[in-house]
Amino acid sequence: xxxxxxxxxxLFRRKLRTSLCVLGVALATAFVIAVSATTTRYITVIRSMxxxxxxxxxxxxxGAIVIQAIPITRGMLPETLAADLKEDFPEVEDAVxxxxxxxxxxxxxxxxxxxxxxxxxxxxxxxQKVLGLIVLKGGGRLPANxxxxxxxxxxxxxxxxxxxxxxxxxxxxxxxTVVGVLDTKSAVLDRFLVMSLRLAQEIYGYQGKANxxxxxxxxxxxxxxxxAAIENHKDYKxxxxxxxxxxxxxxxxxxxxxxxxxxxxxxxxxxxxxxxLVMTVNLMSVSERRRDFATLDALGAPISYIFRVxxxxxxxxxxxxxxxxxxxxxxxxxxxxxxxxxxxxHLFLPGLFxxxxxxxxxxxxxxxxxxxxxxGVLPAINAARMRIAEVLRAEY
Amino acid sequence: MKIKTVNLxxxxxxxxxxxxxxxxxxLEIGEARFIAITGPSGSGKxxxxxxxGLNDKPTYGKIFIDGEDTSxxxxxxxxxxxxxxxxxxxxxxxxxxxLTALENVELPMAxxxxxxxEQRENALKLLETVGLSNRIHHRPKELSMGEMQRVAIAxxxxxxxxxxIADEPTGELDSKTAKExxxxxxxxxxxxxxxxxxxxxxxxxxxxxxxxxxxxxxxLNFKA
Numbered sequence: 001x002x003x004x005x006x007x008x009x010x011l012f013r014r015k016l017r018t019s020l021c022v023l024g025v026a027l028a029t030a031f032v033i034a035v036s037a038t039t040t041r042y043i044t045v046i047r048s049m050x051x052x053x054x055x056x057x058x059x060x061x062x063g064a065i066v067i068q069a070i071p072i073t074r075g076m077l078p079e080t081l082a083a084d085l086k087e088d089f090p091e092v093e094d095a096v097x098x099x100x101x102x103x104x105x106x107x108x109x110x111x112x113x114x115x116x117x118x119x120x121x122x123x124x125x126x127x128q129k130v131l132g133l134i135v136l137k138g139g140g141r142l143p144a145n146x147x148x149x150x151x152x153x154x155x156x157x158x159x160x161x162x163x164x165x166x167x168x169x170x171x172x173x174x175x176x177t178v179v180g181v182l183d184t185k186s187a188v189l190d191r192f193l194v195m196s197l198r199l200a201q202e203i204y205g206y207q208g209k210a211n212x213x214x215x216x217x218x219x220x221x222x223x224x225x226x227x228a229a230i231e232n233h234k235d236y237k238x239x240x241x242x243x244x245x246x247x248x249x250x251x252x253x254x255x256x257x258x259x260x261x262x263x264x265x266x267x268x269x270x271x272x273x274x275x276x277l278v279m280t281v282n283l284m285s286v287s288e289r290r291r292d293f294a295t296l297d298a299l300g301a302p303i304s305y306i307f308r309v310x311x312x313x314x315x316x317x318x319x320x321x322x323x324x325x326x327x328x329x330x331x332x333x334x335x336x337x338x339x340x341x342x343x344x345x346h347l348f349l350p351g352l353f354x355x356x357x358x359x360x361x362x363x364x365x366x367x368x369x370x371x372x373x374x375x376g377v378l379p380a381i382n383a384a385r386m387r388i389a390e391v392l393r394a395e396y
Numbered sequence: 397m398k399i400k401t402v403n404l405x406x407x408x409x410x411x412x413x414x415x416x417x418x419x420x421x422x423l424e425i426g427e428a429r430f431i432a433i434t435g436p437s438g439s440g441k442x443x444x445x446x447x448x449g450l451n452d453k454p455t456y457g458k459i460f461i462d463g464e465d466t467s468x469x470x471x472x473x474x475x476x477x478x479x480x481x482x483x484x485x486x487x488x489x490x491x492x493x494x495l496t497a498l499e500n501v502e503l504p505m506a507x508x509x510x511x512x513x514e515q516r517e518n519a520l521k522l523l524e525t526v527g528l529s530n531r532i533h534h535r536p537k538e539l540s541m542g543e544m545q546r547v548a549i550a551x552x553x554x555x556x557x558x559x560x561i562a563d564e565p566t567g568e569l570d571s572k573t574a575k576e577x578x579x580x581x582x583x584x585x586x587x588x589x590x591x592x593x594x595x596x597x598x599x600x601x602x603x604x605x606x607x608x609x610x611x612x613x614x615x616l617n618f619k620a
Contacts, residue, residue, distance in 0.1 A: 009494035295490040298451050300479025301507050389452040
């Protein structure tokens with residue numbers, strides 16, 4: 001008689017109670033995964049924004065609030081500032097004006113936690129320098145020049161709006177031709193429309209303006225020194241802010257730390273509740289089966305065997321609850337990601353394992369099983385204490 | 397297995413008062429004997445059997461098994477002796493409800509670490525011995541009371557014990573079934589040379605026993 005089969009039968013002797021307990025554990029697991037995966041996903045996405053302008057100083061207006069690489073206020077700079085910076089600082093190898101706008105930031109009356117899409121305008125000849133190696137899906141190319149109405153779109157946007165090379169889209173009355181689809185694993189770049197600076201300025205009405213100047217230092221010059229030099233220059237210190245990669249991170253780091261603390265807090269409370277649930281159900285089960293445990297004791301079963309029976313039963317609840325919970329939670333995380341970004345659900349499904357990674361699933365599963373086993377300890381101690389003499393005396 | 401008790405006493409605390417369930421009992425149980433202990437309800441028969449079966453510890457007095465004082469034995473050793481050298485039959489059968497008849501009989505052998513093949517073979521033989529080879533896959537709730545007690549006897553025999561301690565084994569059974577169970581216990585005693593100690597009210601068991609003791613208010617007297 002295998003212990004596992006024995007425990008399984010014992011558990012499902014009380015089908016409704018066991019099913020409810022498994023459901024409770026599954027819901028708790030699903031809640032933890034949904035909340036945690038959603039917040040972790042946002043943190044990862046926001047962190048990954050920084051890779052956009054890696055190794056460059058980002059110059060914005062003094063009052064601009066920048067989250068990673070995204071300026072979220074509309075402090076505009078003259079496009080010509082790029083040339084001025086190159087002229088004024090010998091440490092500058094190149095300076096590129098860019099216009100980065102998030103047109104779909106509002107959905108109904110609610111502020112979307114993550115913008116639905118981004119538009120980036122950069123002079124065409126500077127694309128490779130600013131964005132690094134651009135890989136396009138088969139048949140694509142970069143816009144021919146700064147004056148044409150050509151655009152490259154992220155893969156996720158292309159899927160959502162059924163865009164492909166050669167199709168046209170209309171933004172604010174401008175007809176644009178898609179000439180390439182970005183082939184990237186970056187969740188942010190996947191939602192980008194990249195076009196020439198001139199075109200972006202024309203569409204959004206910022207002729208001659210940019211909201212970011214990306215400054216690349218000469219070899220051997222530290223980003224920090226260049227940023228400090230720009231911010232302390234007499235002509236710029238009153239209206240410019242120069243941010244290194246580290247400084248861009250610093251703005252959001254405390255927010256991430258707080259989100260992570262909350263996450264840990266929520267997970268702890270939910271798991272504690274699961275532990276109490278499993279413990280209560282197992283205590284009831286042990287109490288109902290006093291005679292069985294006392295019989296095992298009378299037959300000479302080692303304490304370790306009785307202990308194993310109860311812990312195994314608790315672990316089985318954890319295994320079943322964990323599996324159902326992970327399935328439910330992963331679906332919930334995808335639905336939440338879709339809900340908060342206004343991106344259709346089907347676009348998230350292929351990336352399910354990016355939102356809830358297999359490693360995270362294994363971690364949560366192990367935690368749930370461990371919590372349930374812990375919930376079985378007290379009932380197991382009670383079961384191991386049952387003595388036939390006392391049980392029979394209590395019965396008669 | 398020879399068991400000897402010396403001034404065996406068990407006192408229970410019930411509320412503020414003390415109840416002496418077993419009072420200075422001196423008893424010797426020889427090998428291959430069939431011993432019946434009779435007495436009215438509450439006279440201390442079950443308590444005495446629990447003490448002899450190492451399921452309880454005396455308040456005073458000692459129990460010797462094969463001349464060895466058991467009072468210093470650790471719980472692990474007491475469990476091991478119960479598992480490998482003793483068998484138990486209870487009035488209410490105490491079969492595990494989620495296991496089939498076959499699995500209930502296999503259980504003590506599994507606990508003793510016997511191989512699955514050995515467990516299965518022995519359990520099938522034992523169930524055949526008690527006349528239940530056609531009910532092996534039935535769970536206790538699907539068996540009659542007589543069948544349940546037969547399974548309990550097969551389980552008690554699983555590890556080939558030297559002694560079987562039976563507490564009112566026919567207490568829940570009708571007279572015909574009780575007769576069958578008594579006959580089964582007698583067969584075990586005679587054919588396997590297993591010592592049987594039975595607490596009972598059943599006159600038929602008393603009539604078949606080698607030694608008869610009566611227990612009244614915790615005091616044991618030799619009757620025949």
